[in-house]
Amino acid sequence: MTAKIRRVCCILLLIAVGAGVGLGAARAEPIAPDPNNAQLVARGKAVYEEQCARCHGSNLEGQPDWRHRLPNGRMPAPPHDPTGHTWHHSDKQLFKDKLSDADIWAVVSYIESTWPPDIRAKQQRMTRP
Numbered sequence: 001m002t003a004k005i006r007r008v009c010c011i012l013l014l015i016a017v018g019a020g021v022g023l024g025a026a027r028a029e030p031i032a033p034d035p036n037n038a039q040l041v042a043r044g045k046a047v048y049e050e051q052c053a054r055c056h057g058s059n060l061e062g063q064p065d066w067r068h069r070l071p072n073g074r075m076p077a078p079p080h081d082p083t084g085h086t087w088h089h090s091d092k093q094l095f096k097d098k099l100s101d102a103d104i105w106a107v108v109s110y111i112e113s114t115w116p117p118d119i120r121a122k123q124q125r126m127t128r129p
Helices: 004-025 038-051 101-113 117-127
Strands: none
Touching: 038 101
């Protein structure tokens, strides 16, 4: 094999590897919420409906009288809409130990997609390290 052919083969191999890395990155799991990513929001809505809506409400509304303790001492599930306190917490605190990291980011993306811009901005400030 001549030097020129080897160079061409090396270049083609690098292009192929680079393309593979690019494809892998496109399929990577989320590492942060993105309420502007329609695909991530759709995934989050599906996970929310399956895992969270039973207590937190199908419209993110929470349980009735969520600010007052139940007779058993527990607090009712709070809303995740802008009237609740979800946005008062950093992204890392939400759903910890309940869902996979990827599903957490998806659900948080879905929830944040329902908030008005001013609430999103306040929560993002709280999330920054």
